[in-house]
Amino acid sequence: MTKLFATTALLAAMTLPAYAVQPAEGETLAENQTYNFWLLDAIKSLDPAKNTDVEGSDVLRSLFEGLMNEDAAGAMIPGIASSFEESDDKLTYTFHLRDAKWSNGDPVTAADFVYAWQRVVNPDTASEYAWFIELMNVVNATEIVKGEAAPEDLGVKAIDDKTLEVTLTTPTPYFIKTLSHATTYPVPQKVIEEHGDAWTQPGNLVGNGAFVLTGHNLGVDITMEKNPQYWDAENVVMQTVKGITVNDNNVALTRYQAGELDRVDIPAGQYPRLSQEAPDEAISIPYACSYAYVYNVSDKGPEALKDVRVREALSLALNREILVNNVLQGGQRPSTTWTHWAIEGFEQPETELATLSQEEKTTRAKELLTEAGYGPDNPISLTLQYNTDENHKKLAIAAQQFWKPLGVNITLNNVEWKVHTDRMQNQDFDIARYAWCADYNEASTFLDWFRTDGYNSGKWSNAEYDQLMADSKTAEDTGPLYKRAEEILAEEVPAVFVYHYSTVDMISPEIKGLPTENVLNTWYAKDLYRLAD
Amino acid sequence: MFAYIMRRLAVAVPTLLLLIVFSFILMHLAPGGPFTQERELPPQVLANLNAKYGLDDPLWKQIINYIWGIVAHFDFGPSFVYPDRSVNELIAAGFPVTLTYGSLAFVAAVAMGVGLGVVAAIWHNSFLDYLAVGISIGAQVLPNFVMAPILVLIFTLWYGLLPGGGWSFNDPSFWIMPVIALGTSYMASIARITRSAMLEVLGSNHIRTARAKGMPEHRVILRHALKPAMLPVISYLGPVFVSMITGSVVIDIYFSTGGIGKAFVDSALNRDYAVMMGVTILVGALTILFNLIVDVLYAWIDPKIRY
Numbered sequence: 001m002t003k004l005f006a007t008t009a010l011l012a013a014m015t016l017p018a019y020a021v022q023p024a025e026g027e028t029l030a031e032n033q034t035y036n037f038w039l040l041d042a043i044k045s046l047d048p049a050k051n052t053d054v055e056g057s058d059v060l061r062s063l064f065e066g067l068m069n070e071d072a073a074g075a076m077i078p079g080i081a082s083s084f085e086e087s088d089d090k091l092t093y094t095f096h097l098r099d100a101k102w103s104n105g106d107p108v109t110a111a112d113f114v115y116a117w118q119r120v121v122n123p124d125t126a127s128e129y130a131w132f133i134e135l136m137n138v139v140n141a142t143e144i145v146k147g148e149a150a151p152e153d154l155g156v157k158a159i160d161d162k163t164l165e166v167t168l169t170t171p172t173p174y175f176i177k178t179l180s181h182a183t184t185y186p187v188p189q190k191v192i193e194e195h196g197d198a199w200t201q202p203g204n205l206v207g208n209g210a211f212v213l214t215g216h217n218l219g220v221d222i223t224m225e226k227n228p229q230y231w232d233a234e235n236v237v238m239q240t241v242k243g244i245t246v247n248d249n250n251v252a253l254t255r256y257q258a259g260e261l262d263r264v265d266i267p268a269g270q271y272p273r274l275s276q277e278a279p280d281e282a283i284s285i286p287y288a289c290s291y292a293y294v295y296n297v298s299d300k301g302p303e304a305l306k307d308v309r310v311r312e313a314l315s316l317a318l319n320r321e322i323l324v325n326n327v328l329q330g331g332q333r334p335s336t337t338w339t340h341w342a343i344e345g346f347e348q349p350e351t352e353l354a355t356l357s358q359e360e361k362t363t364r365a366k367e368l369l370t371e372a373g374y375g376p377d378n379p380i381s382l383t384l385q386y387n388t389d390e391n392h393k394k395l396a397i398a399a400q401q402f403w404k405p406l407g408v409n410i411t412l413n414n415v416e417w418k419v420h421t422d423r424m425q426n427q428d429f430d431i432a433r434y435a436w437c438a439d440y441n442e443a444s445t446f447l448d449w450f451r452t453d454g455y456n457s458g459k460w461s462n463a464e465y466d467q468l469m470a471d472s473k474t475a476e477d478t479g480p481l482y483k484r485a486e487e488i489l490a491e492e493v494p495a496v497f498v499y500h501y502s503t504v505d506m507i508s509p510e511i512k513g514l515p516t517e518n519v520l521n522t523w524y525a526k527d528l529y530r531l532a533d
Numbered sequence: 534m535f536a537y538i539m540r541r542l543a544v545a546v547p548t549l550l551l552l553i554v555f556s557f558i559l560m561h562l563a564p565g566g567p568f569t570q571e572r573e574l575p576p577q578v579l580a581n582l583n584a585k586y587g588l589d590d591p592l593w594k595q596i597i598n599y600i601w602g603i604v605a606h607f608d609f610g611p612s613f614v615y616p617d618r619s620v621n622e623l624i625a626a627g628f629p630v631t632l633t634y635g636s637l638a639f640v641a642a643v644a645m646g647v648g649l650g651v652v653a654a655i656w657h658n659s660f661l662d663y664l665a666v667g668i669s670i671g672a673q674v675l676p677n678f679v680m681a682p683i684l685v686l687i688f689t690l691w692y693g694l695l696p697g698g699g700w701s702f703n704d705p706s707f708w709i710m711p712v713i714a715l716g717t718s719y720m721a722s723i724a725r726i727t728r729s730a731m732l733e734v735l736g737s738n739h740i741r742t743a744r745a746k747g748m749p750e751h752r753v754i755l756r757h758a759l760k761p762a763m764l765p766v767i768s769y770l771g772p773v774f775v776s777m778i779t780g781s782v783v784i785d786i787y788f789s790t791g792g793i794g795k796a797f798v799d800s801a802l803n804r805d806y807a808v809m810m811g812v813t814i815l816v817g818a819l820t821i822l823f824n825l826i827v828d829v830l831y832a833w834i835d836p837k838i839r840y
Contacts, residue, residue: 042615042791050616052570123577126585128568130578146577200617218618218626219791220700246698247786247795251685255697258689418565418804425573435571455573 023237023512023529030530033239035511038252038264042219042245046200048185049120049127054437055243057182062224062241062525063207064185067095067113067164068176072527074344074441074518076176080108080186080208081164090171090474095164100231102188103212110158112186112208118144118151119192120183132183135439136175137168171474177440180522210236210526219245224525237529253506262508262530268391271330271504281506284331286342288438288519289501290446291335293384293399295494298427298459304380305430309372311493313365314431318402318496319358327394330504335497337486338436339446342500342519346443349483351490369406376407385413386433387420395498396433424457432457434495441520443482444472450485450494460494534832537840538825545821550600552817553810557596560806567613567804586613599810609814610807614800620811627793628815630700631780634708634790638716639777643770646720647763650727654735654762655754665724673721681714681787698789711788715781719773726769730762760834767834771827775819779812 023029039055048060067081081095100108120127121134121144133141139155155167168175178184188199188206195204205213210233211224222243226236244260246252249267256264266274266282275282293314295305304310320334336354339346348354356364366375374380384399386392393414400410410431415423424432434457438445448454451469452461465488472481489495503521507514513528515521568574568582583589587598602608609620646669653665688710689697701707734740735758743753780794793812800808832838 044615045617047617123581124585126578126582128570128574128578128582130581131572131575134575145575145581147581197611197617197619217700217791218615218623219785219795220789244699245789245791247789248682251682251698251787251789254682254685254690258693258697260689260697417802418563418569421569421571422565425569457573 022235023531027512028532029237030510030532033237033530034242035238035240035525035528035530036242036244036260036262038256038261039222039243039245040249040252040265041247043216043222043243046205046213046216048116048182048187049125049129051182052128058523059222059224059243060182060185061209061522062211063205063209063213064182064187065100065209066179066181066185067097068179069524070180070518070520070522072513072515072517074515074520074522076180079180081179084176091168093166093168093175094159095166097162097164098231099162100208101229102206102208103227103229104188104191104206105229106188106190106206107161108186108208109161110164111161112188113164113184114154114156114158115189116185116187117156118154119187121145121154122151123147127183129183132178132181132439136178136184137170137172139167139169173473173475173478174440174442174444177442181439210524211241221245230526232526236526238525241525241528256506256508262511263514264506266330266504266506269329274506278506280509282504283507283516284502284504285516285521286333286340286519287501287503287521288340288343288441288445289435290338290340290437291433291435291498291501292338293431293496293498294424294434294458295431295460295496296427296429296458297494300427301458302380302382302430304372304374304382307372308492309368310374310380311496313368313372313406314403314408315353315493315496316356316361316368317365317406318399318498319362320498321358323395323398324499327398328391328499331502332499333502335500336490338450338489338495338497339443339482339486340438340500340519343438343443343446344441344519345479347479347483349487349490351487353490365406369408374407376405379407379409381409381411382430383411383413384431384433385415385420385423385429387417388414392433427457427459431496435501437501438520441518443478444469447472447482447485450489456494458494460492462488462492464488465492534829534840538829541825541828545818545825548821549814549817553600553814554596556810556813557599557806558592560804560809561592563804565804567806569804586611599807603814609811612805612808614803614805614808620807623796623808624793624811624815627780627791627796629702630790631785631792631794632778633702634711634715634784634792635778635780636774637708638712638719639770639774641712642716642720642723645716646723647727647766649720649724651731651754651759653724653728654731657732657735665728669721669724671721672717673725675717677714677718677781678783678787680717681710681783684710684714685787698787700788700790700792707788707790711784711790714787715777715784719777722769722773723766726766727762730765731758734758734762764831764835767827767830771823772820775816775823779816779819 043056043059045051048064051060065079067079068076069079071077080097080100082098084093084095086093097110102108117133119125121130121141130145140149140153143149144151144154157165159165191206192199198204202213202216210227210230212227214225215223224241226239246255249265252264255261295311297305324332324334336351337348369375384396386396396412403410423429436449450456452466465485468481468485472478475481510531510533514523568579611619612623649665649669653662656662685697688695695706695709699707740758743757780792782794782798785792785795797812832840
């Protein structure tokens with residue numbers, strides 16, 4: 001999407017009343033407006049500054065509300081900010097807040113946002129997500145995290161109770177898209193100072209979202225009831241939202257079938273069967289994560305992988321169609337790019353990988369390896385490391401088989417998650433399984449990974465690529481830059497891109513309002529309602 | 534006897550200290566740390582976290598601080614992975630759950646296991662013996678990770694009688710399946726141990742004497758056979774009781790009880806050092822305590838044993 005279009009869409013949204021899914025005509029609401037959703041694990045923290053995971057964000061989105069929300073298609077729409085202005089130099093944003101209240105009746109003010117953001121970057125808070133405010137390029141965020149500036153110096157100011165001003169160090173095309181992230185939610189200073197770490201307990205927690213926390217049994221369930229103080233409460237249909245922890249995916253499916261849950265992930269391999277048996281319940285929707293085998297091209301990496309021909313050969317020889325259609329079987333898509341195909345405004349470049357048939361690709365792979373001096377007569381031995389997971393294992397075994405005829409002998413190395421991560425970050429691997437999920441709906445969330453100073457555990461580096469990514473921050477139209485960046489990735493092959501994720505879920509036909517087009521899979525309980533069966 | 538118990542308790546203190554020091558060192562030897570994650574933290578963020586949790590101190594200092602926290606304040610530290618909670622809170626939330634379903638399962642397993650074993654031994658090589666042995670072998674070969682989903686399938690999905698998981702202290706319907714799934718294989722082991730111990734005792738001289746002097750059979754069984762036959766059972770039950778009340782990761786996962794068994798395994802995988810230490814110490818202390826109780830019971834049952 002071009003930035004012009006983004007801005008237009010945003011302005012159009014601004015003039016409309018806030019979005020709320022409403023029952024269509026002819027639909028009868030159930031008397032019991034309860035939504036029971038599945039949580040794989042215990043919620044680690046209900047503090048927006050300390051939450052680090054997706055499930056925690058799902059809950060926080062009901063308890064708090066940030067400046068912006070997302071609609072069913074993933075577009076940004078007003079949340080607590082009813083409108084905003086961007087300065088000509090794109091460095092200053094002024095947000096105008098609507099009349100909203102905390103669940104204890106206090107007004108939500110600009111100062112609440114200032115306090116919340118300062119708290120995230122304050123080293124005393126030790127937030128694992130302090131980097132998110134840095135990613136937003138808010139003035140002084142990095143200095144405060146380093147302890148070189150005071151939290152009060154953060155580029156966020158309350159002009160008055162209803163006006164919030166944010167200053168950025170550099171124009172940031174995705175800035176507005178970060179504002180629906182839980183890390184940016186306001187928090188109640190008074191309550192936090194009164195209760196300390198215990199402020200997130202039921203009874204203590206005060207939020208500004210559509211629901212209030214009424215119960216939390218760690219690792220068992222979490223219950224939220226409709227918040228009468230919420231500014232748009234009249235348009236909220238759902239009365240009770242309950243997250244139920246079931247640590248095993250198959251048991252969760254059984255409990256879904258028993259009617260205890262309204263939505264669960266479908267366990268690996270069961271989608272084809274369930275979509276036959278229950279076509280109006282089984283869904284597969286794109287999810288903005290990308291799966292790859294990263295090459296270690298650092299000094300500590302194997303010699304063979306420093307040759308781009310070898311890297312490309314392995315990528316070409318991997319039959320992704322088989323991996324996706326026969327192993328994963330959940331509507332995932334074979335990938336030829338690092339950026340997820342469904343990311344807003346992203347255009348996939350035409351590459352060899354995308355256009356040739358698998359047979360042509362395998363032939364080409366053999367040629368490349370022969371050119372590089374390798375082949376069945378002079379085999380390469382490499383290890384492929386992955387963390388413990390049934391699917392990672394199946395895919396790795398398949399990859400091993402696809403690469404074997406080329407004369408590439410792969411030793412599989414299955415390690416525990418923390419060991420895997422630790423080794424990757426210390427370049428102690430040959431090829432490693434990796435996945436990245438989008439923080440916001442824009443290609444840079446993926447592409448920044450391969451910057452020389454990005455996370456980039458394989459330590460691939462390319463000056464043109466770095467320049468493109470730097471330029472994209474201020475460019476009017478980022479599309480061509482992102483496309484060129486992907487072309488470089490296709491030429492240089494720092495990793496084998498394997499597939500793009502999809503979410504495969506069972507959703508009760510009684511529940512309406514769950515978005516199926518938002519590639520970040522963000523959902524808001526306030527938009528849901530239950531039909532009578 | 535009293536002096537013996539005091540002596541054992543005095544030895545327990547250095548034992549626990551050694552346990553703490555060894556666990557602490559082993560834990561820190563494992564690659565990765567609590568904040569190692571896919572999205573590598575910027576060095577400064579990591580430094581802030583390490584500073585907050587005292588992980589930037591040398592290991593010996595961390596151990597001393599940790600032990601001092603326990604001795605002086607009974608404070609097992611903050612959880613690294615659940616930043617809103619302390620280890621004391623996490624254990625206080627999870628331990629009562631496993632204690633409840635664990636002790637119920639223990640009582641059920643002992644009652645049924647001993648019952649089956651005694652019946653099998655008395656009517657040795659009869660139909661009842663084969664039935665009891667059949668049941669206990671069946672229960673033994675059906676591991677709880679197979680049993681749990683089958684129970685959910687039958688009682689939740691097919692008949693809708695019981696909730697498929699979760700936990701409530703007020704509603705015993707949540708307890709039933711965890712108790713059955715946890716207790717079954719223990720019951721089987723108890724039945725087998727009881728049966729063989731009973732058979733051995735029933736063949737011994739003092740039983741023949743008791744019968745010869747015309748004592749009624751039920752008194753022979755209850756007073757003279759069962760009591761000595763319980764010795765091997767009790768030495769098995771001590772550690773089993775501790776492992777049952779400190780939870781089973783399988784039960785916690787399948788029934789989402791929020792119990793401490795899963796918390797322990799998670800803490801190891803997450804490198805949540807403080808939670809892992811807290812549960813290790815809890816299990817260690819309980820093991821020491823129940824080994825002592827078993828030894829005291831020995832002396833009470835067997836007059837030949839004197840401390």
